[in-house]
Amino acid sequence: MMIGKLQRPVDFERVLGRQSRARSAHFALHHLSANPAPSAWHAAKLRTASAELSTGESQPVHNPVEQDPPAAPEGCWVGIVVPKRHAKRSVTRQLLKRQIRAAFAERPGMPPGLWVVRLRSPFDRQKFPSAASDALRAAARAELAQLLDKAMAPKPAPKA
Structure with a gap:
């Protein structure tokens, strides 16, 4: 299974806006069953490619009103938040980030979606x-x- 890296703030906001899925003494784990949001560059490239470029009159670009339903998530996308206030030295922050990435790499059975470890x-x-x-x-x-x-x-199961 593919493990990607979350990099865009919008994806972090989406995942961190949800309640944590698990907590330990030092870490919180958040999950959202979704794919990362498409980048603005990618969307602009698709719009440009869909409109025929010419030196004559510009062709109108028609955007559909109804959006396709979100696709099922493909692969794990991992985001890492290690703030300076909790790990003052950059050596420590990098060590923790490496350990988080390694922990996900060792678990091939993780459900797909966006994951953030904080x-x-x-x-x-x-x-x-x-x-x-x-x-x-x-x-x-x-x-x-x-x-x-x-x-x-x-x-x-919830008690009835």
Whole structure:
């Protein structure tokens, strides 16, 4: 399965606008079963390609009023939010981002759609004094594995 990278703010806003699917001590996981929004460049290219370019009179571009229903999501698109207020050093932020990407790469059975992992609280600097230690790497990886397991667990049926 393809794992893409979320980059556009509109996609982050769509996913983070939903309630988190799972939480751990340091991370929150958000999911939206959708494809990324098409880029403005891609949409403009389609409009230009659909209108015949000529040196004469311009051809009107007709946009359909009704939009096609959204297609089923294809692949996983992962976005990562690691704010400076929770990880002051860039070495630590990069370590956490690598661990998040690796955690998703190890899970081929993730449902398709948009996923955002957000660091919601800092790791204790007394416990992990080094910015990029093996201990921090192992702790982050273990917590991310539990977070993804929790997100994949079937939801209990509501009590009637």
